[in-house]
Amino acid sequence: MYVRQVELVDFRSYPQVSVTLDPGPSVFVGPNGQGKTNLMEALGYLATLGSHRVSSDAPLVRAGAERAVVRAVVVNDGRELLVELELVPGKANRARLNRSPVPRAREILGALRTVLFAPEDLALVRGDPAERRRYLDELLVARYPRYAGVRADYERVLKQRNALLRTSYLARRAGGRRKVDSGDPAVAADLRTLDVWDSHLARHGADLVAGRLELVAGLVPHLEKAYDAVSQGKGRARAAYKSTVDGDGSGELTPDRDVLTARLSAALAKARPSEVERGTTLHGPHRDELLLTLGDLPVRGYASHGECWSFALALRLASFELLRAAGAEPVLILDDVFAELDAGRRERLADLVAGADQVLVTCAVAADVPEALQGGRFDVAAGEVRRVV
């Protein structure tokens, strides 16, 4: 898959820009603040309907403008698809495929697929577990789109269950006069609805955990290889899925949905008194962690800045390789990746990605781009993108 053309109107710093691209590598060079990341962000947005930098749409629309448009011609298996998206902050996005409006913007998901690495990804290894769960789930949905539904169902059930735990009579009564096991009919009714939420949470949760376990199993070999490449053989990178479904977190989990459902149900039953007391759900994929290790040590809290950077990059490259191996090769976007790597690592990285259908690279200093990355060169300056090679 590759982007043959991309056009932005009032997106970020660009009043209007149109760029024609070739398959293979393209490098975007320009001083700080000239719009390199903005262009990459636009493509990422078209692929995921979200920005890797901000959670609201307002900053994506050029200051003073009302709406932004991102459109791209995507070539996949020789077929061209025109994908268009209009962003109006505070309103639903509007999208078109080959000029026909689609009822909901998310129907364009999959038309363009990207894996984007950016400086913000340092949070993947240094940040909270939530960052790594999001990383896993995004990749899971890209690989198997049905998990978008599983995840939405799980989150909705979780919200409802937490609301029940928080606001129900149960929470108050458990601490007050009437005990959970008192036989009081109102308490019994609350408990029965909690049973229902437990069973639905366990079913959706087990499905999500199973998906993540399968994904991690497929991802780890790619991760090891990618880290080995960018670190030039300094340390072995591993990732292991640690689940709260697994009681004390010691056992080996297999992606068997029935077993996982039973385990999560048991964990919820056991934790019920403390969940009722604390008013929140303590077990399930929303509390799980992807544990990253380098050699024998965890990355978080131990690894150096450069190691963290390389690990984050390796996670994205592993995503890319996993999707590529599955026959759905995304466009690889590397924003500001070379500045942080020494010359040897740059060369290795360039070799690694040189064979991609399309890789888009940004960089402030042209000299940072390794020789091996032959392809289109673009100068980015003051909202203009000009092809130079």
Add this chain to the structure above:
Amino acid sequence: MYEGAIQDLIDELGRLPGVGPKSAQRIAFHILSAEQADVTRLATALRRVKEQVRFCRICFNVAEADECRICRDARRTDEVLCVVEEPKDVVAIERTGEFRGRYHVLGGAINPLEGVGPDNLRIRELMTRLSGGAVKELILATDPNTEGEATATYLALLVKPMGIAVTRLASGLPVGGDLEYADEITLGRAFEGRRALDV
């Protein structure tokens, strides 16, 4: 801000579901410029709906008498009872022409986020109806979303000891959606393909 009556009307319309401030203003000025007779008819309809429409004392569907048209219809069977969330779901199912049993309208679904528990729904009344012994099959036609599924499971657990067959509409309905938005053919198929619900 407009003066007096017109602003009052805009404010009232703006409180309706799905009506934003701009639409409220447009509707208000449409009414202002409409024929007197048309406006009177609208006002009468609004007043009548609160004065005359009641809830059927058996199934809690909307009705203009003590009992609704469906509950009074002697040609329908008492052996199959279909549980729905809202009166609009009865209308949607009736449109399919597939169903000849009776209904029970819960008045919503279990939804802790909105403070709706079993006691806020017509569940006690449902259990009373079922204890009458005439019902052989209970069809749970709550919406195919998180809250509708939870309500269906909850009811299935309650009814299980009574030995009544409990079924759920076949999949094929748009997941996460509202029953009322399913087209007749899809909904009709879901009815025909209903299956036992294990809990």
